[in-house]
Amino acid sequence: MELIRLDKVGFTYPDGTAALENIDFNVFAGERVAVLGANGAGKSTLFQLFNGLLQPSVGRVLVKELPVEKNNYKTVRRIVGMVFQDPDDQLFSSSVRQEISYGLLNLGLPRESIGETVRWALQVVGLAGYEDKSPYNLSGGEKKRVALASVLAMKPEVLVLDEPTAALDPRGVAQLIELLNEINRQLNITLVFATHDVDVVPLLADRVYVMNRGRIVLTGSTTEVFSDVGAIRGNNLRLPRVAHLVELLQRDRMQEKAALPLTIGQARKAIRTMNG
Numbered sequence: 221m222e223l224i225r226l227d228k229v230g231f232t233y234p235d236g237t238a239a240l241e242n243i244d245f246n247v248f249a250g251e252r253v254a255v256l257g258a259n260g261a262g263k264s265t266l267f268q269l270f271n272g273l274l275q276p277s278v279g280r281v282l283v284k285e286l287p288v289e290k291n292n293y294k295t296v297r298r299i300v301g302m303v304f305q306d307p308d309d310q311l312f313s314s315s316v317r318q319e320i321s322y323g324l325l326n327l328g329l330p331r332e333s334i335g336e337t338v339r340w341a342l343q344v345v346g347l348a349g350y351e352d353k354s355p356y357n358l359s360g361g362e363k364k365r366v367a368l369a370s371v372l373a374m375k376p377e378v379l380v381l382d383e384p385t386a387a388l389d390p391r392g393v394a395q396l397i398e399l400l401n402e403i404n405r406q407l408n409i410t411l412v413f414a415t416h417d418v419d420v421v422p423l424l425a426d427r428v429y430v431m432n433r434g435r436i437v438l439t440g441s442t443t444e445v446f447s448d449v450g451a452i453r454g455n456n457l458r459l460p461r462v463a464h465l466v467e468l469l470q471r472d473r474m475q476e477k478a479a480l481p482l483t484i485g486q487a488r489k490a491i492r493t494m495n496g
C-alpha cells in the first residue's frame with residue numbers, strides 16, 4: 221500500500237527560494253526510507269509537505285490517496301506522525317506527561333487509557349518514569365526521545381523523522397537506530413527519515429532518495445544507491461566509512477571491483493575474502 225505519494229512537486233518559499241523542484245517520491249507500508257542530502261538540499265522542506273505544514277507550489281501530495289489539504293489535515297496527521305529536527309520546536313508543555321497526553325486529549329480519549337499510553341510510549345523510548353519531569357530540564361537526547369514518544373503515542377502508520385540522530389552521542393545514535401528498527405518491525409510502523417549521515421543509512425533504510433539542491437538526484441535500494449560512488453561524491457556526500465576503507469584496500473590490491481560493504485558486518489566478510 222502506498223502511504224505517501226508526491227507527483228512532480230515543486231516548492232518555492234515566499235522570498236523566492238526554489239527549495240524543491242520536480243519531486244516524484246513515494247513510501248510504501250512497512251518500508252524504511254532514507255532521504256539523504258547535504259545541508260540545504262531540501263529535506264526538511266520536503267517533510268513539511270507530508271502533513272500540510274507546507275503546501276506545494278506545483279504538483280500534488282497524497283497520503284493514502286487523500287490530497288493533503290485543509291479538509292483532510294486531521295486524517296492525514298493521524299496517519300503521518302512527524303518528529304522535527306529540533307525537539308525545542310516540538311516540545312511546549314511543562315511536564316513530560318502533559319506533552320505526551322496533549323494529542324490524545326484532543327482525540328477525546330478517556331483519561332485512564334491516556335495514562336496507560338503515556339507509560340507505554342515512555343517505556344518504548346527508554347524513559348520510563350519520566351512523566352513528571354519538565355521537558356526543559358532534559359538533555360538534548362532525552363528531549364528527542366520525549367518528542368518521539370509524543371508522536372508514537374498517537375500510533376501513526378508512518379513515522380517521519382527529520383535528522384533523528386543529529387546531536388546524539390555515539391551510544392545515543394546506536395540506541396536510537398535499534399529503537400527505530402524495533403518500532404518498524406514490532407509495531408509495524410513505516411519509517412521515513414532525513415539525514416546527512418551516510419553511516420546511519422545502511423543500518424536504518426531499505427531504500428534511499430538522494431537529494432541535492434532541491435532535486436532527487438539518485439534513488440534505489442540502499443545497496444544500489446551506494447554502489448554509484450561517483451554520484452554519491454558528486455552530490456556532496458561520501459561513502460560509509462567502512463565502504464571507503466574497503467575501496468582503498470581494493471585499490472591497493474588492484475583487485476577486481478566487488479560490491480562495497482556498507483556496514484561493519486559486511487566489511488568483515490569482504491576483508492576476510494580479500495585475505496584469501
Ligand SMILES: Nc1ncnc2c1ncn2[C@@H]1O[C@H](COP(=O)(O)OP(=O)(O)OP(=O)(O)O)[C@@H](O)[C@H]1O
Pocket residue numbers: 233234235237238239257258259260261262263264265266305416
Ligand atoms: N523559511 C524559509 N524561507 C526561505 N528559504 C528557506 C526557508 N527555509 C528553508 N529555506 C531554504 O530552502 C532550502 C532547503 O532548506 P531545507 O531546510 O529544506 O534543507 P535541509 O536539507 O533540511 O537542510 P539541513 O540538512 O541543513 O537541515 C535552503 O536553501 C534554505 O536556505
Ligand SMILES: [Mg+2]
Pocket residue numbers: 263264265305382
Ligand atoms: Mg533540515
